[in-house]
Amino acid sequence: MRILTLSTYPIETPTHGGQHRLSNIVRLLRAAGHDVKSAGVAGHADYNKSPLFLKYPGDAALEEFLERTALMEDWAISQLMVKSQARFRALAKLIDCSPHLILVEQPWLFNFARAYNAVHNGGRAQLFYSAQNIESALKYEIVRRSFGVHDAALDRDRVLDCERHAIRLADRVFGVSEGDLAWMAPYAKAPPILTANGVADGIASFEDIYSANALTGAKPFALFCASAHPPNIEGFFDIFGTGVGCFPPGAKLVVAGGAGEAIRNNPAFARTGGVADVLMDAGTVSDELLRGLIATAHMILLPITHGGGTNLKSAEAVWSGRHVVATSSAMRGFEQFANGRGIAITNDGPGFAREIRLAFAQPRLELTVEERDQRRVVLWENTLLGLIDEVASLGVTE
Amino acid sequence: MIVSDLGDAPRIWMNVTTSSRWTRPAMGIVRVEQELVKELGRLYGDRFALCVLKDGALVPFYSDTQDESVETAYFWPDHSRRVPGGSAVEFSSGGKTIRAVSMDRAGSYGSANGNRTPPGERSIGLGDIVISIGLDWDTGVIDLFLEMKRRIGIRLITCCYDLIPILFPQWCVGEVAVRFEQYFTKLAWCSDLILCISQQSKKDYLALAERLGFPPVPTTVIPLGDNVGPDRAADKNSLQGISTDVAQTLNDAFILCVGTIERRKNHEILYRAYHLLARAGKLDDVPRLVFVGMHGWGVHDLLNDMALDPLMRDKIVQLHHVSDTELSLLYEKAAFIVYPSFYEGWGLPVGEALALGKVVVASDQGAIPEVGGNLVLYADPWNPRDWADTIHGLSVAPDRLERRRMKVIDEYHNRNWTDTALAARAAIDTMAGQSLARATTLYPGYDMNTGVGLACGGTVMSTGQAGPLIYGPYLGIRRGVYDIEILYDKLAGASGNCRASVVSNGGQTTYAALDRQFGVEADMSASLLMSGVIFDNDVLDYEVTLYIDETLMISVSRVDVRPVFQQRQKLLAPEREVQ
Numbered sequence: 002m003r004i005l006t007l008s009t010y011p012i013e014t015p016t017h018g019g020q021h022r023l024s025n026i027v028r029l030l031r032a033a034g035h036d037v038k039s040a041g042v043a044g045h046a047d048y049n050k051s052p053l054f055l056k057y058p059g060d061a062a063l064e065e066f067l068e069r070t071a072l073m074e075d076w077a078i079s080q081l082m083v084k085s086q087a088r089f090r091a092l093a094k095l096i097d098c099s100p101h102l103i104l105v106e107q108p109w110l111f112n113f114a115r116a117y118n119a120v121h122n123g124g125r126a127q128l129f130y131s132a133q134n135i136e137s138a139l140k141y142e143i144v145r146r147s148f149g150v151h152d153a154a155l156d157r158d159r160v161l162d163c164e165r166h167a168i169r170l171a172d173r174v175f176g177v178s179e180g181d182l183a184w185m186a187p188y189a190k191a192p193p194i195l196t197a198n199g200v201a202d203g204i205a206s207f208e209d210i211y212s213a214n215a216l217t218g219a220k221p222f223a224l225f226c227a228s229a230h231p232p233n234i235e236g237f238f239d240i241f242g243t244g245v246g247c248f249p250p251g252a253k254l255v256v257a258g259g260a261g262e263a264i265r266n267n268p269a270f271a272r273t274g275g276v277a278d279v280l281m282d283a284g285t286v287s288d289e290l291l292r293g294l295i296a297t298a299h300m301i302l303l304p305i306t307h308g309g310g311t312n313l314k315s316a317e318a319v320w321s322g323r324h325v326v327a328t329s330s331a332m333r334g335f336e337q338f339a340n341g342r343g344i345a346i347t348n349d350g351p352g353f354a355r356e357i358r359l360a361f362a363q364p365r366l367e368l369t370v371e372e373r374d375q376r377r378v379v380l381w382e383n384t385l386l387g388l389i390d391e392v393a394s395l396g397v398t399e
Numbered sequence: 400m401i402v403s404d405l406g407d408a409p410r411i412w413m414n415v416t417t418s419s420r421w422t423r424p425a426m427g428i429v430r431v432e433q434e435l436v437k438e439l440g441r442l443y444g445d446r447f448a449l450c451v452l453k454d455g456a457l458v459p460f461y462s463d464t465q466d467e468s469v470e471t472a473y474f475w476p477d478h479s480r481r482v483p484g485g486s487a488v489e490f491s492s493g494g495k496t497i498r499a500v501s502m503d504r505a506g507s508y509g510s511a512n513g514n515r516t517p518p519g520e521r522s523i524g525l526g527d528i529v530i531s532i533g534l535d536w537d538t539g540v541i542d543l544f545l546e547m548k549r550r551i552g553i554r555l556i557t558c559c560y561d562l563i564p565i566l567f568p569q570w571c572v573g574e575v576a577v578r579f580e581q582y583f584t585k586l587a588w589c590s591d592l593i594l595c596i597s598q599q600s601k602k603d604y605l606a607l608a609e610r611l612g613f614p615p616v617p618t619t620v621i622p623l624g625d626n627v628g629p630d631r632a633a634d635k636n637s638l639q640g641i642s643t644d645v646a647q648t649l650n651d652a653f654i655l656c657v658g659t660i661e662r663r664k665n666h667e668i669l670y671r672a673y674h675l676l677a678r679a680g681k682l683d684d685v686p687r688l689v690f691v692g693m694h695g696w697g698v699h700d701l702l703n704d705m706a707l708d709p710l711m712r713d714k715i716v717q718l719h720h721v722s723d724t725e726l727s728l729l730y731e732k733a734a735f736i737v738y739p740s741f742y743e744g745w746g747l748p749v750g751e752a753l754a755l756g757k758v759v760v761a762s763d764q765g766a767i768p769e770v771g772g773n774l775v776l777y778a779d780p781w782n783p784r785d786w787a788d789t790i791h792g793l794s795v796a797p798d799r800l801e802r803r804r805m806k807v808i809d810e811y812h813n814r815n816w817t818d819t820a821l822a823a824r825a826a827i828d829t830m831a832g833q834s835l836a837r838a839t840t841l842y843p844g845y846d847m848n849t850g851v852g853l854a855c856g857g858t859v860m861s862t863g864q865a866g867p868l869i870y871g872p873y874l875g876i877r878r879g880v881y882d883i884e885i886l887y888d889k890l891a892g893a894s895g896n897c898r899a900s901v902v903s904n905g906g907q908t909t910y911a912a913l914d915r916q917f918g919v920e921a922d923m924s925a926s927l928l929m930s931g932v933i934f935d936n937d938v939l940d941y942e943v944t945l946y947i948d949e950t951l952m953i954s955v956s957r958v959d960v961r962p963v964f965q966q967r968q969k970l971l972a973p974e975r976e977v978q
Contacts, residue, residue, distance in 0.1 A: 250588050
């Protein structure tokens, strides 16, 4: 089957969670024998070039649809791609593959997909909508913190229209948590299908571990993997904004991903006692280094207090077998592991401090074979099974 | 001669770095440090010793010999001047590669730089108790404590006077809050006990622990003494040695305010109260107001206002460099005492004034009500009208003032520094009674070194090379008998040999060794146990090693060091005579 995926980010070198999710969807669809192409529009100027992607349209182009485009670039792109004939034609020209199935990751390019299917594809493709979040609720939270409740409400309503539209018109709808499925179900043609976020299995090599040790000095450390996505930064300061006294002398908090720079540049950083000594910003790391960091970490932290959907870093933490200290928001979709050995759920700074101290006082966690088997459900191969099966059930062959 | 003159009892050290560098009359923290030195010295006798920070090490403070290397004059209750002796602990090698440091005959540690403890003097040893209650945030000694705790297992007692720099940074110099948060965090991680000078400071400290997340350390409240010692008591009938300024002040009635003139002490509200009284035409009803204390930070404008205000007519006087004797006289002769501080961890002048039978008008903030109870007249530190009314009320009603004075004399129970020390002693004795030979778990990846392996978290894995898989940790260990167990996982199919040993002194002294051959059996989790390892003396740098063949694929997850129970220790290692 020829399958086209549409997104606002390329996936050749995935860094953030959305890219990892889509790249694993593509990997598994290909493994199932399908011919998959990934296309779209870059939602940010920093994304790498990709053959089937239009470059970021630029703020000026997006401002035709919104006075303030900051934090709303994705929604503005959704408008641009159907209202600008030139942009529409440009992306349609790149695609040119007569797909049997178009899978739209997030709602932003769903209208484009419908128009493309109708105009260039004879309406032959099934349209799948794969949601990563309740986007309208998430948008409200993000915009509110920067621009206040008035702007947040307006933007939430814009996004709500967009995502409801995708849910209503998609042939199949997929979501990442039971909660998200329940929210989408009333609008969907058929019951939405769970495709939780997951993690790729991988074993750290000696070289991966050497690299990690070179960074951390082989000292005990807690690992926080996160992008610069605003909820990650807000969550960090919600939990650690009053101090990091729970880290024993010499222990570090290693931040891997864009979150580190965003945390250091946040005005709250200078006001947080001891954080400059404790935090080690690893920046954006390679997959190899990330494997080494996970293998050598004493614990993994998930201080996520905002945002919907499920966090694929949570799957990574569950699968790592390390101690995990997480908020209940971060464990959304992974509730069955909340009582797992070495996993502590707590939702405020003092709770995190207590659990971090406890974890550092214990040996590193080593899972038993049975515990490891129980956690296999978080591997992408298992979390995306519903999607892969649903594609197979379409029964389309060349 | 037995191993230690003091037997197994740990010595109790007091870090007097702050006092040794202080060049003015003792007030506040310096006074507390010096009073406790006197009292604990009486309580513990030979077990009690002094130390100071010098050249990055804590060294004994042992003789009366003049030594120009001591930076400053040293005011001490008995007016002696002591100087640092030999280095107590040598940390110059740093990290995990400390070289062996020889022990002196008393079972403690001389430095490797030749600056040795003189005969008969014992330096800080394994498991000794160190009390440090000075201005430790200024000396950098906290990092040293962390290292000494790790290396030689000192038990540390520190002090929380107050959290003013964190709670009220606006009344301190510069951006102090973050710095003090870091200080208190380190303090928590290295202290075994924190003395709090009031219930208020304890409450503030525990709230800070909750907010910053550092571990809750046991706390003991030691209310401070307020007895003015014999060295401070004044001869009420003699003005010998009294400055002209003070003598002139004593000629007329006056109200006294003691404390550094700084924003937090809130002298400003007294000026405003006097200004209000002047505007109301009541200034002549009240005595002069005398400020005794150094100029601190942030009061330049206040001092200008007081100097330039035409209504004041020298009604407010400042006295500086006041000796203890002068201060006692001022307390004695004052009509009453005022203390408007926004916040205090205790409020020593309030207690001292009450102990002398003086009426006190004070702010009701911080720990001041703990000191004064219902014997103090409280006023709102934010309301100058309140202060003006209270001061005026007492000044125009001598009968009322006298009744208050008699109430203070009848009802105030003096606190003395001996009680302060006894409160500390209860906690110290509990600590001293705890066994020094404690079980330790080492995580090789964090606590030890590897020559041919790879640290992965706390575990060290072999990589296919022959040599030392683990070695270290070069820490101190109390004499006694121990079981030392190396826990490992071995991969199926790998075979080879290994040799475990326990050594010290750069490998020159061996305490135990164990060889093991492995076949190609299945995966296994097991251990190498060296039981009954005897350390017949305290050792500063014990080392556990595991050498492996290149074919042995093994990972070591931990090393347990467990003291064998006491009865067995006595059988195996009776106390030894040193020749």
